[in-house]
Amino acid sequence: xxxxxxxxxxxxxxxxxxxxxxxxxxxxxxxxxxxxxxxxxxxxxxxxxxxxxxxxxxxxxxxxxxxxxxxxxxxxxxxxxxxxxxxxxxxxxxxxxxxxxxxxxxxxxxxxxxxxxxxxxxxxxxxxxxxxxxxxxxxxxxxxxxxxxxxxxxxxxxxxxxxxxxxxxxxxxxxxxxxxxxxxxxxxxxxxxxxxxxxxxxxxxxxxxxxxxxxxxxxxxxxxxxxxxxxxxxxxxxxxxxxxxxxxxxxxxxxxxxxxxxxxxxxxxxxxxxxxxxxxxxxxxxxxxxxxxxxxxxxxxxxxxxxxxxxxxxxxxxxxxxxxxxxxxxxxxxxxxxxxxxxxxxxxxxxx
Numbered sequence: 159x160x161x162x163x164x165x166x167x168x169x170x171x172x173x174x175x176x177x178x179x180x181x182x183x184x185x186x187x188x189x190x191x192x193x194x195x196x197x198x199x200x201x202x203x204x205x206x207x208x209x210x211x212x213x214x215x216x217x218x219x220x221x222x223x224x225x226x227x228x229x230x231x232x233x234x235x236x237x238x239x240x241x242x243x244x245x246x247x248x249x250x251x252x253x254x255x256x257x258x259x260x261x262x263x264x265x266x267x268x269x270x271x272x273x274x275x276x277x278x279x280x281x282x283x284x285x286x287x288x289x290x291x292x293x294x295x296x297x298x299x300x301x302x303x304x305x306x307x308x309x310x311x312x313x314x315x316x317x318x319x320x321x322x323x324x325x326x327x328x329x330x331x332x333x334x335x336x337x338x339x340x341x342x343x344x345x346x347x348x349x350x351x352x353x354x355x356x357x358x359x360x361x362x363x364x365x366x367x368x369x370x371x372x373x374x375x376x377x378x379x380x381x382x383x384x385x386x387x388x389x390x391x392x393x394x395x396x397x398x399x400x401x402x403x404x405x406x407x408x409x410x411x412x413x414x415x416x417x418x419x420x421x422x423x424x425x426x427x428x429x430x431x432x433x434x435x436x437x438x439x440x441x442x443x444x445x446x447x448x449x450x451x452x453x454x455x456x457x458x459x460x461x462x463x464x465x466x467x468x469x470x471x472x473x474x475x476x477x478x479x480x481x482x483x484x485x486x487x488x489x490x491x492x493x494x495x496x497x498x499x500x501x502x503x504x505x506x507x508x509x510x
Contacts, residue, residue: 173400181222181404185282188218188411193275203271208418215412222408226401236456237396240463241405244395244441247434247467248388249413250427253420255380263369267418269349273374274414276351280378285406288382288389293399303397303445306390310442313387317435332379333372341366381410387438394441395459426478433470437463 168175192211203211219242227235260270295302336342343366347353351371357364392402420427440462444454 172398177400181400181407182282184218184222185407185411188215189275189278192415193272203267203418205419208416211415212412212419215408215415219408219412222404226404233456234396234398234401236460237398238401238405240395240456240460241392241401242409243460243464243467244391244437245388245406245409246412247430247437247470248384248391249409250420250430252381252384252413253417256377256417259373259376259380263373265346265370265373269346269370271414271418272349273370273377274417277374277378277381278410278414280374281381281410282407284378284382285385285389285410286403288385289399289403289406292389292393293397293402296393296397300449303393303449306393307442307445309390310387310394310438310445314435314438314442317431317438332376336367336372336375342372343368346370391438391441394445395456427471427474428478429474430467430470433466433473437466440466 170178223235223238223242226238256274265273341357341364343353343355345368347368349370350368351374353366353368354363355366356362388406389402392405396402441459444459447454
């Protein structure tokens with residue numbers, strides 16, 4: 159028992175082991191409750207239910223932040239809330255990509271939420287690895303922060319000047335690789351990721367992946383790509399690995415719940431990307447300020463980040479409202495993104 163107590167109080171990446179285990183236990187309990195109780199049966203998640211579930215997850219994230227503020231001090235609390243707000247805003251870009259992926263693989267809405275929840279397990283591992291590598295680099299080579307800062311400034315300027323390119327899932331190298339290397343069924347089989355059926359080439363029972371599994375893999379690869387921007391951004395706010403990890407995961411948990419509401423109105427956030435670009439430039443510049451002049455007040459980072467994100471959201475809602483009203487006056491309608499995935503796929507998913 160004494161050895162177990164020593165283990166729990168031992169240090170891991172700057173924090174006691176019990177803190178890490180406590181957080182992972184909370185995340186595991188949330189996932190088990192969500193998947194095993196709230197969504198035990200596959201069903202389509204409506205916008206209202208999506209918003210209600212999102213409010214719950216945001217409440218959990220805010221309560222956790224309040225606990226950090228109380229137990230670790232105002233600086234840690236503000237760093238967590240700044241990182242959470244930044245990750246939440248940056249993850250909105252994921253919504254459009256996830257919608258494209260589900261549509262490409264013709265995944266019905268009633269199976270999408272379960273796939274997103276299972277994807278969180280992979281995200282925990284992938285983000286954990288990336289954050290661990292980033293923390294090790296920053297601790298061993300502090301000058302890496304300058305690279306993070308320059309990367310964020312360059313990314314923000316690129317977003318401002320060039321915008322974002324259109325995504326074509328069919329050209330994704332992961333999709334092509336998996337379709338060539340794996341047996342893939344041409345049709346869905348409920349919420350199953352793998353099935354066993356006769357191989358038309360050998361006439362024997364074989365294991366086939368379903369389109370739902372391919373969608374899950376591609377979504378997690380896309381999340382890994384987005385993490386290339388978001389992980390350096392939050393390391394620019396704080397080098398506390400515990401805060402970096404918890405803010406990341408809390409934002410991702412909420413994104414999965416908010417996906418269905420956001421996907422239905424993602425066209426209303428057209429100008430948010432410009433606000434996010436400015437945030438990235440600001441965060442990147444703050445790294446150079448912290449290293450050369452001195453650490454900036456975390457309250458300033460939180461205030462500037464929240465103000466820019468809120469301004470981008472409000473301006474987007476105002477501009478798109480004006481555009482929608484103008485279209486309505488001319489008898490035009492703006493199609494919403496296809497998030498049901500109900501249309502049939504027009505290409506074979508595999509040749510067996």
